[in-house]
Amino acid sequence: MPAYQELHHLIITGKRKPAAEMTQALLDDGKPAVEVLNEGLLPGMSVVGEKFQSGEYFISEMLLAARALNAGLAVLKPLLEASDIKPVAKVLLGTVKGDIHDIGKNLVGIMLKGNGFEVIDAGVDASPARLIELCRTHQPQVLGLSALLTTTMPAMADTIAAFEQQGLRSQLKVIVGGAPSPRPTPKRSAPTAMPKMPRQRWIW
Numbered sequence: 001m002p003a004y005q006e007l008h009h010l011i012i013t014g015k016r017k018p019a020a021e022m023t024q025a026l027l028d029d030g031k032p033a034v035e036v037l038n039e040g041l042l043p044g045m046s047v048v049g050e051k052f053q054s055g056e057y058f059i060s061e062m063l064l065a066a067r068a069l070n071a072g073l074a075v076l077k078p079l080l081e082a083s084d085i086k087p088v089a090k091v092l093l094g095t096v097k098g099d100i101h102d103i104g105k106n107l108v109g110i111m112l113k114g115n116g117f118e119v120i121d122a123g124v125d126a127s128p129a130r131l132i133e134l135c136r137t138h139q140p141q142v143l144g145l146s147a148l149l150t151t152t153m154p155a156m157a158d159t160i161a162a163f164e165q166q167g168l169r170s171q172l173k174v175i176v177g178g179a180p181s182p183r184p185t186p187k188r189s190a191p192t193a194m195p196k197m198p199r200q201r202w203i204w
């Protein structure tokens, strides 16, 4: 089986240690970290999502796959984060209230760090109040929100609205991302640009 397909298989079947070892072996073989991420680790997770949607997989399988993906990411992390650029801006990053998916958020954090951003991680299930508190403490220039569920997408707009109410919105660029691909509606906070991220999403 070609190497990347083997890595897909290890993610799909939730093999944590072998996934980490295979990731390391690909690096040792001279493959660039970003290629291992995009060609090896992430496509496996897409298959897992499809299997869950079709009813073939349950939460337990998704969880095992998530652990395998995280194990591979841990191997890549130091390489993806390595940057000698002076911090260009501070980003407050969190998964919105009601949502506990954090792999994508963490990956975005790694990519941001690798591109010279300082990242404040608000974790998962981050309420507007918590994000506002962290914003007041750390004074970021960017707010990054992640949501993977259709049901938690409105929490993004609610969070932005809470920042507006507190008079904090105007000092921030807001970037959002996640699987449901939130398309901003004109009535809610206005979009300004698209982010340059893997599986790109919108910036408000």
Ligand code: B12
Pocket (backbone or CB within 6 Å): 042, 045, 046, 047, 048, 049, 050, 052, 053, 059, 062, 063, 066, 098, 099, 100, 101, 102, 103, 104, 105, 107, 108, 144, 145, 146, 147, 148, 149, 150, 151, 175, 176, 177, 178, 179, 180, 195, 197, 198, 199, 200, 201
């Ligand atoms: C792993 C996983 C889980 C794990 C999460 C583990 C963890 N620590 O994150 C567990 C098992 C806990 C889980 C639980 C659930 N899950 Co789930 N999960 C997934 C799965 C398979 C993979 C997500 C993932 O990590 N992908 C890999 C990362 C790297 O990709 P990503 O998250 O999309 O992130 C990228 C971009 O979106 C973007 N991005 C993400 N965030 C941000 C933020 C910013 C600022 C920017 C710029 C970009 C950005 O950049 C990232 C890098 O490329 C997806 C299916 C899928 N393929 O997406 C389902 C999926 C998201 N889950 C789903 C569901 C339904 C659930 C549950 C409700 C199941 C249940 N019945 O309980 C619960 C919800 C729990 C909760 N309250 O949050 C559905 C959502 C359907 C929907 N439209 O609402 C999906 C799509 C599966 C499916 N096909 O049905 N899940």
